[in-house]
Amino acid sequence: MxxxxxxxxxxxxxxxxxxxxxxxxxxxxxxxxxxxxxxxxxxxxxxxxxKVRGAFSALTALTGPVEDVVAYSSGNHAQAVAYAAATFGMRAHIVMPEETPEVKVAATRTHGARVVLCGAGQREMVAAEVVAETGGVMIPPFDxxxxxxxxxxxxxxxxxxxxxxxxxxxxxxxxxxxxxxxxxxxxxxxxxxxxxxxxxxxxxxxxxxxxxxxxxxxxxxxxxxxxxxxxxxxxxxxxxxxxxxxxxxxxxxxxxxxxxxxxxxxxxxxxxxxxxxxxxxxxxxxxxxxxxxxxxxxxxxxxxxxxxxxxxxxxx
Amino acid sequence: MxxxxxxxxxxxxxxxxxxxxxxxxxxxxxxxxxxxxxxxxxxxxxxxxxKVRGAFSALTALTGPVEDVVAYSSGNHAQAVAYAAATFGMRAHIVMPEETPEVKVAATRTHGARVVLCGAGQREMVAAEVVAETGGVMIPPFDxxxxxxxxxxxxxxxxxxxxxxxxxxxxxxxxxxxxxxxxxxxxxxxxxxxxxxxxxxxxxxxxxxxxxxxxxxxxxxxxxxxxxxxxxxxxxxxxxxxxxxxxxxxxxxxxxxxxxxxxxxxxxxxxxxxxxxxxxxxxxxxxxxxxxxxxxxxxxxxxxxxxxxxxxxxxx
Missing domain, CATH: 3.40.50.1100 (Rossmann fold)
Structure with missing residues (x-):
């Protein structure tokens, strides 16, 4: 490793x-x-x-043209990826659990992101589906x-x-x-x-x-x-x-x-x-x-x- | 001017x-x-x-040895002068109205200043007395x-x-x-x-x-x-x-x-x-x-x- x-x-x-x-x-x-x-x-x-530091670091390290990025998060990583993607004119797709407080969903949409709600424990699976569907690049929160x-x-x-x-x-x-x-x-x-x-x-x-x-x-x-x-x-x-x-x-x-x-x-x-x-x-x-x-x-x-x-x- | x-x-x-x-x-x-x-x-x-900016600017512009500084203030200028004076090992004498909230008096003393309480409207007169008594330099809040x-x-x-x-x-x-x-x-x-x-x-x-x-x-x-x-x-x-x-x-x-x-x-x-x-x-x-x-x-x-x-x- x-x-x-x-x-x-x-x-x-x-x-x-x-x-x-x-x-x-x-x-x-x-x-x-x-x-x-x-x-x-x-x-x-x-x-x-x-979280914006990691998000910008990941997006600026991408090679080749990327139009879509995907993240799963109910917290600050979601907004960070949405914000960073908007800066570069990329589309952000953020997968969030249905129970995410409305204020956080709204904050993520503020940055122009598409929010995909999912059931509890389904985040990674749904995010993988969004990647498959959009051809987007996944930006994980820490891994x-x-x-x-x-x-x-x-x-x-x-x-x-x-x-x-x-x-x-x-x-x-x-x-x-x-x-x-x-x-x-x-x-x-x-x-x-x-x-x-x-x-x-x-x-x-x-x-x-x-x-x-x-x-x-x-x-x-x-x-x-x-x-x-x-x-x-x-x-x-x-x-x-x-x-x-x-x-x-x-x-x-x-x-x-x-x-x-x-x-x-x-x-x-x-x-x-x-x-x-x-x-x-x-x-x-x-x-x-x-x-x-x-x-x-x-x-x-x-x-x-x-x-x-x-x-x-x-x-x- | x-x-x-x-x-x-x-x-x-x-x-x-x-x-x-x-x-x-x-x-x-x-x-x-x-x-x-x-x-x-x-x-x-x-x-x-x-206020620390003005206080440090005034203290660092002093010429000759100065051991005592005097200020009248019930607010942030008091703490700024007390703090800046302590940094240089000077004694600070801060004149404050008797009705100053105890929390602000205590905060000023925290920085090692001597607090001189005075009646309402007496601040400038008492400060002048403290200057006369200590030979200190007055640091006004803005003038x-x-x-x-x-x-x-x-x-x-x-x-x-x-x-x-x-x-x-x-x-x-x-x-x-x-x-x-x-x-x-x-x-x-x-x-x-x-x-x-x-x-x-x-x-x-x-x-x-x-x-x-x-x-x-x-x-x-x-x-x-x-x-x-x-x-x-x-x-x-x-x-x-x-x-x-x-x-x-x-x-x-x-x-x-x-x-x-x-x-x-x-x-x-x-x-x-x-x-x-x-x-x-x-x-x-x-x-x-x-x-x-x-x-x-x-x-x-x-x-x-x-x-x-x-x-x-x-x-x-």
Whole structure:
């Protein structure tokens, strides 16, 4: 199996530069004294999440004329592919489960995509049918070297802005983000510890890294977490990367996730979705090494009602 | 009267570069088609507001050894001076009215400043006493060329990132921000229209520019707006700049301000204080010229209860 390299990430960075926001690494004055805190605010990307990096990386790596792209996702990847495809005048076909909230379906259509609704558990099969029907190219959410390389550009930017970084904390779901960022940090900041972060309620990767083989948690179990973007599991490709580049996976509770969403909003002035706040939640547990610490705020697409409820909750 | 020049702003930019966040100009996919929207998120600065730029500009322009600095402010300028002074190991003495919310007093003390409370309307007199007592240097919130030059670095960055900008919308209170940004945009993007934005309830500068002389609105009248950072009035120095660099001042209602706070949070994933959202509110009125439009989100320090209330309100 060929792993993504720092050169792949550099090449992706070059290709996507005109298309994505070069987010700053923002120093937070409200971190711990011995672990200065820096935030990578990927909620400022066009669709409110880092996923545009992988989508543009994959689309700009296509060779030959491509008119149709296909993706299956109920989350930020759907909007990212729809948005990136529209940029290049390609048609996007996005397969989403019927139970996807109407607001996400509408957001995907906003970018001009065709949405194909399907029954629960039918996504991959229906997506394959759409590929067969349209001759389109499938852009998977994480199981793809160019998608991993695109997400890895975040690590490249962290290394540029904070070469002395000591700890990097990254949300883990399918593992594309953590794989790419991990490769970049390992290559450029060998002194840094790199941790994935998962909800306790969807901690399949923490278990997998401990045992050395991919655990399979029932989807109903993973779906318990409020962090709806962190319910996927790594593929063989991303898991192999994670084994190579992560120092471990930290897990956080639902209450810790809510507190982190609140802290991002009130102290960082940044709106995070629950999935986007797990790295800060892990930082707040206090167990990571001393020294400069970068947390990735991976996305900001939170339901208004949930954000309101969290803000109205207990104090930070 | 000597006005601030683009060279003053360039010099300030050079001095403050290591101390402030180089904020990105973030493209918003949710703007109008004929007026592409860009956001300058100054809520990402260390104290949650652009004020650190002016504070660092003023402190780095001091000549000779200075151990004490003095400021009067109940708002973001207080924290900015406290923060900047602490960076250089200077003592900061901040004069605040007794009715200042405890949270803001505490935030200022967090940065190591000494807070001197005073009666309403006594701020300038007490600050002068503190200067006499400590031999400190006064750093005013806007009536100071180096403060204006520091705020102007935002305009420099907008011109770097979006040289083709057609409209720039800037919150106006004491006018330091609008003066500095206006000078930079006039010099570097002569094609751009530059508008100040005020709450209708504190629209002294709109009136002043119309009549050509500084209007004086009673403080009780200005205090009616929810935008607590926009209740000051320009000085002779800033008013002269504004006459020279602004195409006009737009005014927004309290409801429009609330809607803009909500839109920044839910679509931009950025937390804004009411004062920070007036430029977006003016954009949403729809009357500004077609073409690329930059709005300055000047600060994010909003009371949690108010943010919650606004989010729970009507839809964007």
């Amino acid at each position: 060929q792993l993504v390299t720092i050169d792949d990430i550099r090449s992706a960075a070059h290709r996507i530069r005109p298309r994505v926001v070069r987010t700053p690494l923002v120093p937070a004055t409200w971190g711990d004294d011995n672990r200065p805190l820096w935030i990578k605010p990927e909620n400022l990307q066009a669709v409110g999440a880092f 793809h070297p160019q998608v991993i390389a695109g997400q890895g550009t975040i690590g490249l930017e962290i290394a540029e802005d904070l070469p002395e970084v000591r700890t990097v904390l990254i949300p883990v779901s399918g593992g594309g983000l953590a794989s790419g960022v991990g490769v970049a940090i390992r290559a450029l900041c060998p002194q840094a510890a790199v941790y994935g972060v998962e909800p306790e309620l969807a901690a399949d990767t923490a278990e997998s890294l401990r045992t050395g083989r991919r655990a399979d948690w029932p989807v109903a179990q993973r779906n318990r977490t409020i962090a709806d973007g962190l319910r996927s599991q790594p593929s063989e490709l991303t898991f192999t990367h994670l084994q190579r580049v992560l120092d471990g996976v930290l897990t956080v509770t639902e209450d810790e996730i809510r507190s982190a969403v609140r802290e991002f909003a009130l102290r960082g002035h940044l709106v995070s979705e629950p999935s986007g706040a797990v790295a800060l939640a892990a930082y707040r547990q206090g167990g990571t090494p001393p020294g400069p610490t970068a947390v990735i705020l991976s996305g900001g697409n939170i339901e208004p009602r949930l954000l309101t409820e969290i803000l109205a909750g207990r104090a930070v | 000597q006005l601030v020049t683009i060279d003053d702003i360039r010099s300030a930019a050079h001095r403050i570069r290591p101390r402030v966040v180089r904020t990105p100009l973030v493209p918003a996919t949710w703007g109008d088609d004929n007026r592409p929207l860009w956001i300058k998120p100054e809520n990402l600065q260390a104290v949650g507001a652009f 100071h060329p180096q403060v204006i030059a520091g705020q102007g670095t935002i305009g420099l960055e907008i011109a770097e990132d979006l040289p083709e900008v057609r409209t720039v919308l800037i919150p106006v209170s004491g006018g330091g921000l609008a003066s500095g940004v206006g000078v930079a945009i006039r010099a570097l993007c002569p094609q751009a229209a530059v508008y100040g934005v005020e709450p209708e309830l504190a629209a002294d500068t709109a009136e002043s520019l119309r009549t050509g002389r500084r209007a004086d609105w009673p403080v009780a009248q200005r205090n009616r707006t929810i935008a607590d950072g926009l209740r000051s009035q320009p000085s002779e120095l800033t008013f002269t700049h504004l006459q020279r660099v602004l195409d006009g001042v737009l005014t927004v209602t309290e409801d429009e301000i609330r809607s803009a706070v909500r839109e920044f949070a839910l679509r931009g994933h950025l937390v804004s204080e009411p004062s920070g959202a007036v430029a977006l509110a003016a954009y949403r009125q729809g009357g500004t010229p077609p073409g690329p439009t930059a709005v300055i989100l000047s600060g994010g320090n909003i009371e949690p209860r108010l943010l919650t209330e606004i989010l729970a309100g009507r839809a964007v």
